[in-house]
Amino acid sequence: MNKEEIDLQKGRELIENLTETYINTKIMDNHDVKTLLRDKIIDTVYTTVKEIEKSKIVKEAQxxxxxxxxxxxxxxxxxLIIETLIIxxxxxxxxxxxxxxxxxxxxAEINIYASLAWIIILLAFSFVFAFLMYTNRIDDFVSKIENKDKLAS
Structure with missing residues (x-):
């Protein structure tokens, strides 16, 4: 048993002991009434504790x-900033x-062939970079849809 299970068991025993003590200190002779009262008190305490713990767990998860x-x-x-700088x-x-x-x-006397070569290289690089950005966005989009589907089911 781990620590949480031990603490839960100790809490359960404490609640049951307190309930028994409370019921036994009251002047009741009917064993069935004592049993029903004991069960009702324990059930109420457990329900309250469960609701408190559930709201704590939900808040932590959120x-x-x-x-x-x-x-x-x-x-x-x-x-986005890095992509913008590169573009x-x-x-x-x-x-x-x-x-x-x-x-x-x-x-003007300029090496036009070098300029045209650079234009072609830069355009090719731009298209490759844009394609990689686009596929990355598609992968992210598909992952988000898959995660939503997993959460929904």
Whole structure:
């Protein structure tokens, strides 16, 4: 038996002893009435204790759920900030390369092939990064749906 079971057993014995003492101190000769009164008192005490413990357990579980939800939100915000910085950096590089292309069309001496190669590389990287972000979001969405389904059943 673990500590909680031992404490529960001690509490049960204490309640039963107190009930017996209470009933025996009252002037009652009828054994059936004593038994019914004893059972009713014990049942009332157990029901009250169960309700108190149940509300404590529900509150603790809700607190854990709230903490996990807040941690998940923090993680999502962190990922969102990192993704935004990466996308901003890539867009900045693309704009710079397109500026080189525009300058080339105006007659500036720029290696247009290098600029076009960088544009292609950056666009490819952007599409791969966007695809990975998209699949990650889909995985998160599917996981949330599966968790809701598990909780519902």
């Amino acid at each position: 607190d854990k759920i709230d903490i996990e939800a807040e941690n998940r939100k923090r993680k999502e915000i962190k990922v 901003g950096f890539i867009i900045g590089l693309l704009v710079n390369q397109f500026t080189d292309v525009i300058s080339f069309t105006k007659g």
